[in-house]
Amino acid sequence: MKTTTAALAAVLLAGCASVPSSKPAADGKVDLGFTNDPYPGTYTRVAGPPVLLQHATVLTGTGTRLDDADVLMRDGRIVAVGTDVEAPADAVRVDATGKWVTPGIIDIHSHLGVYPSPGMSAHSDGNEATSPVTAQVWAEHSIWPQDPGFHTALAGGVTSLQILPGSANLIGGRGVTVKNVSSVTYQGMKFPGAPWGLKMACGENPKRVYGSKGGPSTRMANIAGYRAAFADAAEYMKKRKDAAGKPDSDKDSGGKRDLKLDTLAGAINGDIRVNIHCYRADEMAIMLDLAKEFGFKIAAFHHAVEAYKIADRLGAEGVCGALWADWWGFKMESFDGIQENIALVDRAKDGCAIVHSDSEEGIQRLNQEAAKVIANAGRIGIAITPEHAIRWLTQNPAKAMGILEQTGTLEVGKMADVVLWNGSPFSSYAQAEQVYVDGARLYDRRDRTRQPTSDFLLGQDVMRGGVR
Amino acid sequence: MSNSPMKRLVLVAALFAASGFASAQELLIRNATVHTASARGTLRATDVLVRNGRIAAIGSGLPAGNASVVDAQGQPLTPALFGGITDIGVEEVSGESATVDTALALGSGASDMQVRPEFDVTLAYNPESILVPVTRVEGIGWTLLSAGSRPGGSLIGGQGGVVRLDGSLDAVGPRALFITLGGEGANLSGSSRAAQWMLLDQLIDEVRGRIPADSQFALLTPAGRATLAKYFGGGGRVMVRIHRASDILRLLRWAKARDVRIALVGAAEGWKVAPQLAAANVPVFVDALANLPADFDELGATLENAARLHAAGVAVSFFQTGDASHNARKVRQLAGNAVANGLPWEAGLAGLTTVPANALGVGADVGSTIAIGQRADLVLWSGDPLDVANIARQVWLDGRPIPMRSRQTELRDRYLHSDTGLPRTYPNDAR
Numbered sequence: 001m002k003t004t005t006a007a008l009a010a011v012l013l014a015g016c017a018s019v020p021s022s023k024p025a026a027d028g029k030v031d032l033g034f035t036n037d038p039y040p041g042t043y044t045r046v047a048g049p050p051v052l053l054q055h056a057t058v059l060t061g062t063g064t065r066l067d068d069a070d071v072l073m074r075d076g077r078i079v080a081v082g083t084d085v086e087a088p089a090d091a092v093r094v095d096a097t098g099k100w101v102t103p104g105i106i107d108i109h110s111h112l113g114v115y116p117s118p119g120m121s122a123h124s125d126g127n128e129a130t131s132p133v134t135a136q137v138w139a140e141h142s143i144w145p146q147d148p149g150f151h152t153a154l155a156g157g158v159t160s161l162q163i164l165p166g167s168a169n170l171i172g173g174r175g176v177t178v179k180n181v182s183s184v185t186y187q188g189m190k191f192p193g194a195p196w197g198l199k200m201a202c203g204e205n206p207k208r209v210y211g212s213k214g215g216p217s218t219r220m221a222n223i224a225g226y227r228a229a230f231a232d233a234a235e236y237m238k239k240r241k242d243a244a245g246k247p248d249s250d251k252d253s254g255g256k257r258d259l260k261l262d263t264l265a266g267a268i269n270g271d272i273r274v275n276i277h278c279y280r281a282d283e284m285a286i287m288l289d290l291a292k293e294f295g296f297k298i299a300a301f302h303h304a305v306e307a308y309k310i311a312d313r314l315g316a317e318g319v320c321g322a323l324w325a326d327w328w329g330f331k332m333e334s335f336d337g338i339q340e341n342i343a344l345v346d347r348a349k350d351g352c353a354i355v356h357s358d359s360e361e362g363i364q365r366l367n368q369e370a371a372k373v374i375a376n377a378g379r380i381g382i383a384i385t386p387e388h389a390i391r392w393l394t395q396n397p398a399k400a401m402g403i404l405e406q407t408g409t410l411e412v413g414k415m416a417d418v419v420l421w422n423g424s425p426f427s428s429y430a431q432a433e434q435v436y437v438d439g440a441r442l443y444d445r446r447d448r449t450r451q452p453t454s455d456f457l458l459g460q461d462v463m464r465g466g467v468r
Numbered sequence: 469m470s471n472s473p474m475k476r477l478v479l480v481a482a483l484f485a486a487s488g489f490a491s492a493q494e495l496l497i498r499n500a501t502v503h504t505a506s507a508r509g510t511l512r513a514t515d516v517l518v519r520n521g522r523i524a525a526i527g528s529g530l531p532a533g534n535a536s537v538v539d540a541q542g543q544p545l546t547p548a549l550f551g552g553i554t555d556i557g558v559e560e561v562s563g564e565s566a567t568v569d570t571a572l573a574l575g576s577g578a579s580d581m582q583v584r585p586e587f588d589v590t591l592a593y594n595p596e597s598i599l600v601p602v603t604r605v606e607g608i609g610w611t612l613l614s615a616g617s618r619p620g621g622s623l624i625g626g627q628g629g630v631v632r633l634d635g636s637l638d639a640v641g642p643r644a645l646f647i648t649l650g651g652e653g654a655n656l657s658g659s660s661r662a663a664q665w666m667l668l669d670q671l672i673d674e675v676r677g678r679i680p681a682d683s684q685f686a687l688l689t690p691a692g693r694a695t696l697a698k699y700f701g702g703g704g705r706v707m708v709r710i711h712r713a714s715d716i717l718r719l720l721r722w723a724k725a726r727d728v729r730i731a732l733v734g735a736a737e738g739w740k741v742a743p744q745l746a747a748a749n750v751p752v753f754v755d756a757l758a759n760l761p762a763d764f765d766e767l768g769a770t771l772e773n774a775a776r777l778h779a780a781g782v783a784v785s786f787f788q789t790g791d792a793s794h795n796a797r798k799v800r801q802l803a804g805n806a807v808a809n810g811l812p813w814e815a816g817l818a819g820l821t822t823v824p825a826n827a828l829g830v831g832a833d834v835g836s837t838i839a840i841g842q843r844a845d846l847v848l849w850s851g852d853p854l855d856v857a858n859i860a861r862q863v864w865l866d867g868r869p870i871p872m873r874s875r876q877t878e879l880r881d882r883y884l885h886s887d888t889g890l891p892r893t894y895p896n897d898a899r
Contacts, residue, residue, distance in 0.1 A: 117760040118767075149760055204563070308883050328876075329599070329794035331563030338876045344883065361757050361790065368801065371856045378850075379859060380884060428804025428855045460767045464740065 032240045033257075034266040039140065041190025043179060045438035050074035052087040053420060056096035061103040061394040061409035065387035071101055073416035076438040081410050094434070100424055103394040103410050104159025104180075104417030104437065107363050108275070108322045108401055109302050109356035113163055113186070114139050116147030117360060118456075127166035128173065132210050133229045135198070136259035137173035139165045143186040148454040149360040154180050154443045155451075156364035157419040157432040160191060162401055167201035167277040168209040170216070170225045174263055175199050175275065177401055179417075181437055182452045195402040197299070198267045200226070202278035202287060203333045223286060230294040233264030240265070273299040273402055275322070279333035281309035288317060300400045302356060303327075305337035308344035311351060320352035320400040321345040324362070325369040325376075342370075342392065343377035343384065354400060355392045366393050371426035386426055415439075494519050494535035495867050500545035500848065502526065505821040506837040509814065516545060518844040521866035526840060538848070538862070546853055547835050548609025548845035548863060549820040551796040553707070553733060553753060553787045556611050557597040557631065558589055562794070573620030581656065583671065585699070586691040587626030589615040590639035595631075599793060601874035604633040606797035607847040607860035610834045612824065613639070614707070617648040623656045623664060624671075627695070628707070630830045632845075634865040641830035644731075645699045648709040649719065651765040661715065665722060672700055672726060702727040705828060707753075709733045711765040713740040720748050731827050733787055734758075736766035739773045742780035751827040752777055753787040756806035762789075774819070775810030784815065785824040804854035816854050 051073045058069040060081060070085035071078065080086075087093065114126040125142035128134040143163060153161070158180050165172035175197035178189035202222065211217035216225050236258060243254030266272035274291070278284050278301045291298050300320040301307060305328055307314060307321040314321055323345065328337025346353035355370050357363035370392055374384045398408025407415045416439035422431045434450075435443035444450035495518040502511040504526075517525040517535065560567035569592035575582040590613055603611070610633060615626035625646040629639030648656065649664050657663040673679045674688055675696045681688075688696065699706050706723075710716055711734050720741075723730045732738060732752045738745060745752060759771045770776075774784045786802045788795070803816040811819075825836035835845030844867035851858035863870045882892050890899045 118763045120763070152759055308880075311883075312886075326795055326798070327791060329561060330791065332561055335561060336879055338880045340880050340884075344880075359790075360760055364757075364759075365805070368805075368856050372801075375850075375857055375859045380880065427857050428801055429808045431808060457761065457767070460761075 032237070032244055032265070034262045034269060035196065035271045039138075039187060041192055042185070042187045043181065043183070043190055043192060045076045046181070046440035046442065048440045050079075050088050050091035051416075051436065051439065051441070052085060052091045052093045053096045053101050053418070054085075054093060056099050056101040056420070057424075058101045058410065059103075059387045059390040059425075060411070061390055062411065063387055063391060065385070069101075071410060071418060073418065073436060073439040076416055076440070078410055078412055078414050078416045078418070080412060094420065096420055098423070099433065100421040101410070102157070102390050102419050102421065102425060103408055104419055104435065105157040105366055105393045106397040106401070106403075106408060107153070107158055107161040107357050107366060108300060108354055108397040109358045110153075110161040110163050110363055111166065111358065112149045112153065112161065112360060112363070113143035113145060113147045114165070115360075116144045117149050127168040127209075129166075129168040129209050132170045132206055132216060132225050133260065134165075134169050134173050135171045135229065135261070135263040137165060138176065138196075139163050139173060139199070140176035140186050140190070143176075143178075143189075145183055145186055145189065146455045148457055149363070150180055150182070151452045151454060152360070153363045154435055155432060155445070157367065157421070157425070157435055158363055159417040159419070159435065159437050160398075160401075160403065160407060161363070162197055162275075162397075164197060164199045164275060167199070167205045170201060170206045170222055171229055171264070172199040172201060174272065177403060179437055181442060191403060193403075193406065195271060195273055196263075196266070197273045197275045197401065198263060200274065200276045200287075202276060202283045203280065204331055205277070219283070223290065226290055227293070229260075230264060230268070230290075230296075233261045233268060234294060236261040237265045237268065268294060268296045270297060273400065275300050275302055275400075277302045279303055279305050280336075281306040283333075284310060285313070288313070288319070299402075300352075300354065303334070303358070304345075305334050305341060308338060308341045309336075311345045311348040314345060315348035315350040315352070318350065318352070320354050320396060322354040322356040322397070322400065324358070325355065325372040339372065339376040340380060340382075342373040343380075343382050346384075346388075346392065347382060352396050352399065353392050354396045356397070367421075367425035367430055368428060371428075371430075374426055386424060389426065493867070494524075494533065495844070495864065495869075496530060496532050496535040496537045497545060497846070497848065498530075498537060498539050499542055500540035501542055502838055503544055503546045503817055503853075504838040505547050505817055506839050508839070513542065516838060516846070518846075518864070518867040521844055521868070523835075523838060523840050523842050523844050526838065540848055543861070544849045544851065544853055545838065546607070546817065546847050546849065547821045547838055547842075548604075548847050548865060549607050549800060549853070550785065550824040550834075550836075551603055551608035551611035551633070552792055552799040552802075553614045553628075554611045554796050555613065555616075555793040556599045556603055556633070556796060557593040557595060558613055559793060560597060560599070570614070571616035571618040571621060572626055573618050575620035581622045581687070582620065583622040583624055583687045584689070584692055585624045585626055585645060585695040586689065587615060588629070588643060589613050589626060590629040590631065590643070593631055593637070593639065595635045595637055598875045599796075600633050600635075601871075602794070602876055603796045604863055604865075604870060605860065605872050605874050605877070606800075607849065607853060607863055608796060608799070609633055609845040609847075609863065609865055610830075611796060612644065612707075612828060615646045617646070617653060617656055617709075619655060621656070623647055623649065623653050623667060624696075630828055630833065632834060632865065634870075640833035641828060642704055644705045644707050644828060645695075646707050646709070650710045650712050650715045651763055652709060652711075665718065668722070671696060675700055700726060700728055702729050704729070706730045707733050711736040711763075713737040713768065715765070716741050717744065720744055720750070723750075724748065734789070735777075736762075736773065737768040738782070739770065739776035739780075740768055742777050742782055745777065746781035751783040751785060751823060753785045753824070754806075755789045756786055756802040756809075756811075758789055771805065771809040774806035774815075778811055778815045783818075783823045783827065784811070785819040785827065800854055801856050804852075804856065807854055813854065
């Protein structure tokens with residue numbers, strides 16, 4: 001593969017630059033303000049020189065593997081991927097002989113910042129477990145940017161992540177996508193132009209949390225709860241839409257804004273991606289019907305330990321499965337987990353498998369989770385190549401999160417979110433040596449000046465040696 | 469639904485149990501890379517002969533005789549691995565209390581402490597738990613069952629023990645006593661960890677008769693006194709769950725003064741006091757993936773904990789904080805990551821074989837090394853067993869091949885192929 005031309009790069013760059021920060025009205029829809037953002041992102045990339053990674057095994061995230069290949073980053077973007085790439089004179093050249101290069105890893109399911117370390121009661125900000133439908137809350141308003149887990153995830157190659165509310169509620173609220181960069185504020189981490197996610201939950205958790213607090217206490221009441229909420233949202237949308245066509249200088253003839261229904265309306269509109277925590281195959285099928293009933297699209301089922309039972313249907317409906325490699329058995333709805341779940345979801349026609357973490361430990365080694373899947377798929381004669389598997393951690397989550405135009409693959413014009421590994425990433429021994437976010441070297445295993453430390457951990461070792 | 473998976477599983481278990489009583493076959497594993505987990509290290513292109521469930525010969529070109537022969541094609545052969553400290557067989561579904569027997573809480577609440585060291589969690593062990601086949605097809609042959617501490621119980625959770633994952637009903641080797649100290653145990657010691665030493669010494673006073681059995685301060689039953697007398701006299705291993713460096717130092721002093729043989733579980737800050745642990749000859753079971761300050765006892769957590777402890781001369785094994793039982797198979801990922809962070813590979817394997825076997829006194833009860841006369845608990849791998857990229861190809865316990873099947877493989881096979889008309893609840897060969 002030869003270097004893509006600069007002209008094509010320019011086109012792609014322009015395409016990325018045009019990604020809006022709020023909802024467009026290009027399809028003729030009137031912007032009813034459901035996804036206005038009064039808390040806009042302030043992230044700007046860290047400046048740095050051009051970087052040329054040379055002679056690496058490159059997994060592009062598009063399903064391609066390039067041997068002895070180069071990746072050139074400049075001004076925060078990927079400028080060239082191929083062999084014998086020419087770099088500007090001021091480029092930093094990194095000899096990556098024997099090493100592997102992949103897109104930055106993306107975790108679609110994280111609670112970093114909202115359930116941070118240390119896990120003190122004062123830090124428990126991930127579940128607004130006071131009402132089964134809390135679509136009005138936004139996870140971003142709970143994020144503690146000093147969670148040390150962001151930095152350990154960075155050392156594991158994670159460059160972008162979606163931070164979701166927990167799963168106590170039927171409808172838990174909005175999730176937010178951030179770049180894994182250090183900032184005093186969460187706004188300084190917010191991924192430019194990324195849509196929000198809506199977090200919903202099936203099954204046992206809402207039943208358990210609300211069973212003695214007024215319900216739902218059954219699965220049938222779970223479904224009734226979603227339906228009531230979306231029926232309210234549909235009526236709200238109609239009211240706002242009718243009002244929008246009328247002269248109204250104050251823009252309030254549709255009645256007071258309802259923060260809960262704004263979020264649900266945004267989900268119905270397709271501007272907020274629907275992410276559903278749902279384990280059992282039969283419950284996922286109900287949720288697919290619910291989505292049709294109210295006209296929304298499900299981006300991904302999360303955890304979904306029974307996704308393998310309906311893998312073909314998920315593929316046909318264009319719904320991703322965001323899954324663990326091997327978790328199971330911690331509750332009844334996870335009893336049927338198998339280690340081939342991801343491989344079987346991936347195998348289906350148009351299957352979209354994602355390796356997710358839901359864990360401050362797991363997010364540090366999503367590459368190893370994928371390695372387990374490859375190994376277990378081999379047991380049943382399903383051969384999976386590294387260039388294919390890397391998509392589970394890069395391209396596929398980017399697609400489900402609505403950020404694939406900007407990141408998730410090593411394609412010219414995209415954000416230069418790149419990981420340099422010490423070898424194949426699919427191993428217990430794999431380590432990210434360098435991690436680039438928008439072309440900036442923000443983590444380097446061999447360079448102390450590129451290893452961030454949370455405010456919380458600062459000075460914790462001042463008395464070290466005092467314990468004698 | 470006469471052919472439910474559970475029914476079939478029970479049938480399979482019954483058949484396998486029956487085969488366990490059949491006369492032991494001879495087995496010859498040819499051309500393996502034999503990781504002996506002993507001073508002999510790794511032997512390339514080596515044969516291992518098994519007779520009567522024991523390793524009878526190790527060498528090259530061994531005669532097959534009547535043995536069934538397995539060609540290892542140069543792949544690694546190890547002892548069956550230690551699965552960590554788990555609740556395998558004493559819990560089925562973590563969230564369903566009726567299936568969980570892991571900890572005792574006879575008291576009515578946190579303020580009503582019931583100290584029952586005689587509690588023996590191995591008496592709840594169910595060798596037909598579905599967790600057993602799920603775990604052992606991954607190359608794990610044995611585990612240490614733990615007695616947890618919870619409100620209504622005490623700092624002293626009770627006793628656990630080693631079980632072989634071969635269908636045996638009973639634990640093997642000596643029992644071990646489980647104690648939780650530090651921040652995790654503070655809700656069991658009147659809200660202060662300072663009281664943990666007071667309570668432990670109060671129990672010693674009672675065991676040694678300084679508090680009469682009929683005293684209002686007596687906490688133990690006669691059986692409890694007898695149990696603690698053994699452990700407080702150096703007569704058994706006491707597994708102490710603890711993290712903070714300062715707490716570990718106090719524990720070392722306490723254990724030395726009271727003649728208690730301890731091992732540490734967790735020890736996120738163990739590396740800070742590694743020389744003292746080495747000097748006291750205390751084995752440590754670490755979570756090699758714990759590198760976050762999960763709480764204020766673990767501020768010093770680092771992925772290099774295992775490597776630093778080992779470098780100081782501490783015997784290091786592994787345990788999982790998170791999903792220890794259902795995902796016990798993850799323990800080799802812990803070892804691999806410890807190796808990636810500086811632990812020598814051989815020490816990683818030792819942490820899954822000889823270190824826990826020696827610490828728990830079960831060297832003769834589990835095949836923790838590949839040596840002549842040892843129980844033939846063996847695993848043939850597709851590659852380096854500490855790398856998640858590889859799988860167990862075959863597991864033998866006492867020289868017998870175990871069925872490489874579990875409820876999970878049954879579920880997988882049921883959904884592996886397209887529907888052909890009959891619903892999937894019918895047997896695969898009928899569809």
